[in-house]
Amino acid sequence: MKTIILILFILAGCKTNPPSQNKGDEFDKIFHLKKTNNPKELIPTLGKPERIDTSDTDLHQYYFYKSKDQMPIKVFVNKKENKITTIALAYLVKFDAYAYLKKRFKNYKWIETALPLRTHLDYAEELFKVEIPELGMTFQYNNEDPLRQPTWIFFK
């Protein structure tokens, strides 16, 4: 009986953790970068970028898209000030992303705004914009998407 209970606990523990995408925790890495906004921290924190686009007159764009251990991240760096301005995280998860984020950031003020309905579409859409000002975090999600995936989460 004890063995059965132990196995059940282990199984439930595995299932309760959001799938492996949460490993390495991109949020912690991003909050670390946003503390200093120093581009020198980029490679030690996120690894080697796959590409750096310097074609924009004002911004460097760092693409960290192909790492196996972390979800895709794009970082915008102001050329003149040499500071990180925006970080965007592609939140690619296979569970209800909105429910998870709501739990994870429950201690912060959460501002949610319904966006105007786009009535010409041929599929279900009800977009909401979420802002968590304290964390400089914003994203959109489709409430009609079963997994309510934001795709991109921006950090200013």
Added chain:
Amino acid sequence: MAIILLILFSSLVFAEPCGPHEIYVHEQWIKAYPKSDGTKVSAHTRNAHCREIKGSNYFQDSTNQKFTNMKPKIKKWNSTEKNIIQENLAVFTSLLSKYHLAEILRGDMGGHPLNPAASFSPTRTLLIFDRFFKEQDKRVVVIHEMAHIAFPSIDPTLKFEFGLAAGWNIDSDYKLTPSSKLLMPDSKDSIEEDLTNHIEIYYSDPSRLMTFNPLSFLAIKKIIESKESDQ
């Protein structure tokens, strides 16, 4: 023992995406309510779960559903119309035929007046409008809408790879921007619309898609191959 099991499984919050024959139901907060026998049920969280679609591909003459972003007037099917839909569903690709529909509804119009059909993936509903019956190639319309039905179950990493291949990008002002070269005019609406347009052309005119953008062709091929193995 029963209590231990109950505690353990009540924490299963993060349900995986559902199978082609299931509907995903979000986690919900249920207010306290009395049962018909008078038993009081406390307020609780009902975890996310997958609900099996029992009566699949079912033609309905009315519905209790409310559609957020369109207001079609639902009407009765006639037998000719039903036969046309059934013929088109019968010749489906092995991928899209896996996706069961909970309701097939007949509406006057919905969304853009030129939309021949629409789909609601949360409830696995296909809506067929008047205009559908004037379309020359009805099969591609149904393929397109079934691709919308399948969209939520596509691996997010593969959707992301498709987005890159199709030229979607983000700027520092939080805007998601489509490629300047679009497969169809409404591809600009969203990655979902662009992807379903790609699936439509992949099945109906693959050489056109390969010429248009070999990278997005390969991304769609990868998505379709990944879904072919779904049960």
